[in-house]
Amino acid sequence: MLDIKKIRENLKNIEQSLAKKDKDITLNKIVEIDKNLKTLVSKLNNLQAEQNNKSKEIGIMKSKGEESEDLFSDLKKLSEEVKLLEKEEKKISLSLKEELLQIPNLPHSSVPIGISDQDNVVKVKCDKKKDFNFLPKNHIDLGKNLDILDFETAAKISGSGFPMFKGKGALLERALINFMIDFSLKNYGYTEFFTPFMVKPDSALTTGQLPKFDEDMYYIEKDDLFLIPTAEVSLTNIHKDEILKFEDLPKYYLGYSSCFRREAGSYGKDTRGLLRVHQFNKVELVKFVEPSRSYEELEMLVNQAAEICKLLELDYRIIELCTGDLSFSAAKCYDIEVWAPGESKWLEVSSCSNFEDFQSRRGNIRFKNNKGKVEFVHTLNGSGLATPRIFASLIETHQKEDGSISIPVALQPYLGISEIK
């Protein structure tokens, strides 16, 4: 959520900045509501002050045993007027908030300007991809031949778009999760969480999934709960409505979760295999930091996630998203993609974003700075990483001509084997 004060003070700049993300956004309505609200509030405040004073007078008189009918009837009228204005004020500030919640975050000045993913910038290139002296198979065929993936049965149970890992495949999936958790835990000082997978609408509002993207999430109507599309939602809301201590920052949180996405609107895209599924596994990294350090923290976060790709011996590249491809809540974002030689495609396995104070404002997550002033924290998050695509890239990259898979050294302790055949 943007700061209404900043909108008031820098309307032109903010509009220009928003246009880089989406040229159709307009702030006219917000500015108008804000103006109305301001005049109403100052009128209301004056009346409230009068009411407070007179009520106190009555209190004093009563304690002296005096009575005044005039004052009573005066106040009766006044209080009716105040109540009316209070209702109006509530209505207007609610509508202002509703409007503000629809406006995306401003892109950071360093973000390359562009309209679509065509304009993204490759920041870290993959110089040469792994050579094969045979035609590499895709993960669907590999998985079937090795009997480690079973999409047909998953479809029978749950419908299309749900992966099912079997035998060594299930072991590999579990190993990847554990490996990734341990990696970030041991090397970067994170606190591990195992969070709820279902959240209240309010929590999804904090991180920006609501109110605009409710169609992307699974919703349990009976209990008014959403299945999380990422552990980011649960992790970020840990400090909702709190004031953190300056000395407690930065906070590094990590959590594994299943992630649930309806993928509405992407029908026909990547319908086969592990590339786009309704349920997947991901280790998510979330940071709460003081504002001055958030961009430094973002660079650290991407590098950390990329390190995992290296250890898994995958070909990867880091993409800097352009303004037009940036998500609703992000001020700046890097994607990490790994190469899947069987699919002959780059697969997005991580997205590392700085949200600045966009989410913290929505979730009211603040800290007391070293001068004792309360400020909004900056939040960041990054996948570290998402498994099903890593799984696909991994078995495609490390396949041998006979169809077996060699397991990267870093992962071997987690499987207890060095190959799947």
Add this chain to the structure above:
RNA sequence: GGAGGCAUGGCAGAGCGGUUGAAUGCACUGGUCUUGAAAACCAGCAAGGGUGCAAGCCCUUCAGAGGUUCGAAUCCUCUUGCCUCCGCCA
């Protein structure tokens, strides 16, 4: 699912329907004392909004939403969360 209890500042914990944004303690910050520290003593210490150069002044907020009243932390209703007991259950 049924029955009951509770919800106040960073924490603990008072609070008769009327100068209560809220006693007190702890924590924290500054000061006195001390070679230094501790202890003791003194002072300060909620957030948001408005206005002002500033000091300040005004408004809102005692889980949330409604209601009663001239006036609500205090009374009523609903919701949510926590605790206790019963039922069910991995």
